[in-house]
Amino acid sequence: MLLGKVIHKHYIVFKPYGFLSQFQTNSRQQQSKKLLGGLADFSKGAMAIGRLDEKSEGLLLVTTDGKISDFVNGQKVDKEYYVQVDGDMSSDAIGRLEKGVEIGFNGGKYLTKPCKVLKLSDVPDLPGRPKKIRDDRHGPTSWLSITLNEGKFRQVRKMTSAVGFPTLRLVRVRIGKIKLGKMQPSDVVEVGGFLDLL
Template identity: 65%
Template sequence: MNNNKHFKIYKPYGYLSQFVNNGQKQKSKRLLGELYDFPSGSMSIGRLDEKSEGLLLITTDGKISNYICSRGIEKEYYVQVDGSITDEAILALQNGVEIGFDGKKYMTNPCKAFKIKSVPNFPERSKKIRDDRHGPTSWISITLQEGKFRQVRKMTSAVGFPTLRLIRVRIGSIYLNQMGIGEIIEIDTPTITSH
């Protein structure tokens, strides 16, 4: 009998995508275990860095974790960037941009990217984002099938529009929908299709 447990959560800003502190520098860091009493053996599928928010899947089943990480499953992010993003910048993101990764130059794969016309309705973040008095901001959607460390942030910087807020809204066919920050929902075995 399969007793594995699976959850989808809205990871808040300021949390690491892990359950144990594995470094001296991380003593004061906030971990996922503070949000809920997850079963032992829980692991996050993929990661969101400390400053990123949104959909994170947690499972006690290593096979599911490996499947999602190795199959090029789409991950969609809504990104608030500094400035009024141009069509040229969107095109560059779609075609792939050069970023630094592991001390080397890396060309990102072509991806889906578009400007979001109206401001998405997300809960307010715990740490304030600068407001429009300091100049315009834009929201864009970026969908990747790869996931290098801090890739989305590096991509928007590479086209001249640094990321202010980053929220993952979809992993394959699983959506964040209207979840609140820090909300946790237990789900059946995730059937992840690419979309």
Template identity: 60%
Template sequence: MPQHRHFIIHKPWGFLSQFINNQTKRKKKLLGELYDFPEGTMAIGRLDYASEGILFLTTDGKISQEIRSNKFEKEYFVQVDGMITKEAIEKLKNGVEIGFEGKKYTTKPCKAFAIDDPKFPLRSQKIRDERHGPTSWVSVIVREGKFRQVRKMTAAVGYPTLRLIRVRIGDIKLRNLEVGKVIEVDGFV
């Protein structure tokens, strides 16, 4: 039986969390352009095109299912439009109503708190400049992972997401892994 392989990547902005592009109009950058992954490698969960940060990849579907479950916290550093208030952070913590698959959904309680600018390297596309008003950063820690959930959560409390970086899954942190770099690991759990 072949040995499964596992990888951690710092997904850059502008890449899809997949290996095959189903779009015919515009070609998007794919994870396979960053590293020569073995056949059968899959992303565990996803980060959308505009999101950055830690992403696990594996050839083992059982591990993928376990990590996507609510057993593991996922932490995001989120740059939002405006100076986020304590009231908005409390709403995030208690759960907010978002749209999911055409229905209203109330997110589960989570952890959230304001943070200082984490000073990540600038991304390849500028977010905006100061003339558009102030921005602030918040850490959001969830155990669920609905489609674009964190972006929808910050928008629901009046602070649209400008930049989203996943910095932790479970106990594994992004740390100083350079943007676009991939490391092979023995496992995640």
């Protein structure tokens, strides 16, 4: 470390299904939960940038630099998700998602900002997950790419439910220029130097 200059550490993480996006539990109810800190020996002061809920998977950035966390959470950086929903999503529902839908947030109502939604023609090549998702014998499902630059609590799940297509699986595949690529669940890659997102 140079005198007077802090060298920050950054990590690219594939958060697995069933893990919390935090390093310490906040309550007794969470003491038996799997935590992000169990995946690697992260540097002191490391924090997750944004969060993925316990049932969501995919790309998560961890850093010791609070300015980067503020930048990503400040709605300047796109986040892309692959989302499997229950049912064959209609073009009308996609249009509603793109324009913005009303969801519950902090005990009130919130209108989501316009976003990009694309119905995928093929099932994305993603690693399997430990908890099985029902198959098409129980009715059709759709895969979407949803790109937004905000991140309210469980926002994507609430959005698809608001248009009548509950989320079955949610995987974040991109934050800015950083992509999940061929990473596997629980992979942690340390990134040296500057974390280039745009």
